[in-house]
Amino acid sequence: MSDPIVIVGASQAGLQVAESLRAEGYDGPLTMVGDETHPPYQRPPLSKALLTGESSEDRLILRGPDLLARRNIALVTGVRVDAIDRAARRLRLSDGRSLAYRGLALTTGGRARALPIPGAALPGVVTLRTIEDSRRIAAGIAQAASVAVVGGGFIGLEIAAAARKAGKPVVVFEALDRLLARSSAPFVSDFFLALHASSGVDVRLGTQVTALAGDDRVTGVTTTDGRTFPADLVVVGVGIIPNSELAQEAGIACDRGIVVDDCSRTSDPAVVAAGDCTARRMPDGALLRLESVQNAIEQGKSAAAALLDRARPFVAAPWFWSDQYDVRLQMAGLSAGHDRIVVRGAPETRKFSVFYFRADRLIAVDSINRAPDHIAARKLLDAGRSPSFAQAGDEAFGLAGLLK
Numbered sequence: 119m120s121d122p123i124v125i126v127g128a129s130q131a132g133l134q135v136a137e138s139l140r141a142e143g144y145d146g147p148l149t150m151v152g153d154e155t156h157p158p159y160q161r162p163p164l165s166k167a168l169l170t171g172e173s174s175e176d177r178l179i180l181r182g183p184d185l186l187a188r189r190n191i192a193l194v195t196g197v198r199v200d201a202i203d204r205a206a207r208r209l210r211l212s213d214g215r216s217l218a219y220r221g222l223a224l225t226t227g228g229r230a231r232a233l234p235i236p237g238a239a240l241p242g243v244v245t246l247r248t249i250e251d252s253r254r255i256a257a258g259i260a261q262a263a264s265v266a267v268v269g270g271g272f273i274g275l276e277i278a279a280a281a282r283k284a285g286k287p288v289v290v291f292e293a294l295d296r297l298l299a300r301s302s303a304p305f306v307s308d309f310f311l312a313l314h315a316s317s318g319v320d321v322r323l324g325t326q327v328t329a330l331a332g333d334d335r336v337t338g339v340t341t342t343d344g345r346t347f348p349a350d351l352v353v354v355g356v357g358i359i360p361n362s363e364l365a366q367e368a369g370i371a372c373d374r375g376i377v378v379d380d381c382s383r384t385s386d387p388a389v390v391a392a393g394d395c396t397a398r399r400m401p402d403g404a405l406l407r408l409e410s411v412q413n414a415i416e417q418g419k420s421a422a423a424a425l426l427d428r429a430r431p432f433v434a435a436p437w438f439w440s441d442q443y444d445v446r447l448q449m450a451g452l453s454a455g456h457d458r459i460v461v462r463g464a465p466e467t468r469k470f471s472v473f474y475f476r477a478d479r480l481i482a483v484d485s486i487n488r489a490p491d492h493i494a495a496r497k498l499l500d501a502g503r504s505p506s507f508a509q510a511g512d513e514a515f516g517l518a519g520l521l522k
């Protein structure tokens with residue numbers, strides 16, 4: 119029998135590569151190796167419905183072992199790929215075995231960044247990436263007298279919302295001067311600041327955490343101004359580190375992620391990569407790192423095609439979402455580099471969209487509880503169509519009309 123195509127990492131991107139290979143007509147051997155003990159599962163609910171108790175762990179599973187077996191996809195769980203021998207096209211596995219491959223997909227994702235400060239390893243200090251982390255945080259929230267969240271990004275804010283829903287006092291520490299600073303305009307940051315403040319969260323902007331206090335478990339958070347805030351659960355949400363070491367040690371080009379082109383090809387023609395572990399080279403030469411379900415799926419499709427020597431570039435506009443309390447934020451496009459914004463709808467109703475323009479062209483839209491705007495925005499961006507600034511802000515103007 120010929121050597122299999124092997125996928126390293128059994129999650130969102132890895133599953134997509136496997137299923138797209140089958141959809142593209144590949145009927146040869148196919149093996150997915152993941153170091154977690156679960157079949158592929160979705161992570162977004164880990165900081166949302168699973169934490170608030172509105173969902174359950176079994177509903178996270180994307181595909182169970184039976185379904186994968188029916189598609190003739192061999193799933194190996196609880197095993198790490200420790201090294202790639204590219205010359206011999208063999209992988210060294212943590213259980214002592216070695217595995218030959220004819221083509222290789224790296225979908226190793228990322229891991230939560232830890233805080234490089236004293237006390238970061240104390241019990242009661244947690245990050246969120248896996249089912250086990252989410253379980254730990256849910257139990258921690260239930261028992262906590264007060265919760266501290268370090269990082270005012272999406273994951274931190276979703277956890278803050280879940281802890282408030284459980285009735286716990288919550289303080290969020292953000293080093294920058296606004297929330298969601300990496301992804302949104304100040305207008306959107308201000309909206310989320312007001313949302314959390316009105317829900318009872320104590321948001322500390324421009325506040326760096328310098329140490330976590332406690333002897334045998336965490337008891338508080340110390341900030342640059344020398345104050346210590348009491349907390350018996352500290353959740354750190356300060357971003358991820360892409361798992362690119364496996365590729366790097368094998369001599370595959372990496373630069374803050376495994377460098378891929380728009381077809382998910384790496385510097386080795388036999389190796390593709392997809393999802394959070396990648397940094398995509400854009401037409402202007404810049405590297406783009408996206409951490410989203412859509413990116414994992416689209417790059418996974420491209421990677422499968424590339425393994426079969428087909429080019430399927432990922433060109434769709436990026437999109438993402440976040441749920442906090444009764445607010446759903448949906449983002450389309452990338453707002454970095456915008457020169458003006460216009461708001462459609464009324465923020466006080468918690469239903470509005472922010473349209474981002476650069477040189478009179480639409481580049482991104484953030485929608486709050488306005489799914490139809492989000493859908494229209496994705497279609498407009500994918501089609502390269504732009505409303506005028508005035509049209510975007512005019513609720514009487516139908517955006518869908520631009521797509522006819």
Ligand SMILES: Cc1cc2nc3c(=O)[nH]c(=O)nc-3n(C[C@H](O)[C@H](O)[C@H](O)COP(=O)(O)OP(=O)(O)OC[C@H]3O[C@@H](n4cnc5c(N)ncnc54)[C@H](O)[C@@H]3O)c2cc1C
Nearest residue numbers: 127129130131153161162199226227228393394409410411
């Ligand atoms: C709490 C949370 C909330 C999120 N919310 C959203 C959201 O609302 N919307 C959105 O679009 N995205 C969200 N994301 C991001 C989204 O989940 C990720 O972008 C997506 O999971 C990326 O998929 P992936 O397969 O690339 O990586 P991962 O899901 O990280 O999977 C990689 C897998 O590879 C395994 N692995 C790594 N190295 C090895 C090795 N050497 N050998 C074997 N296995 C290995 C890892 O353990 C892991 O199981 C969220 C993420 C988290 C953590």
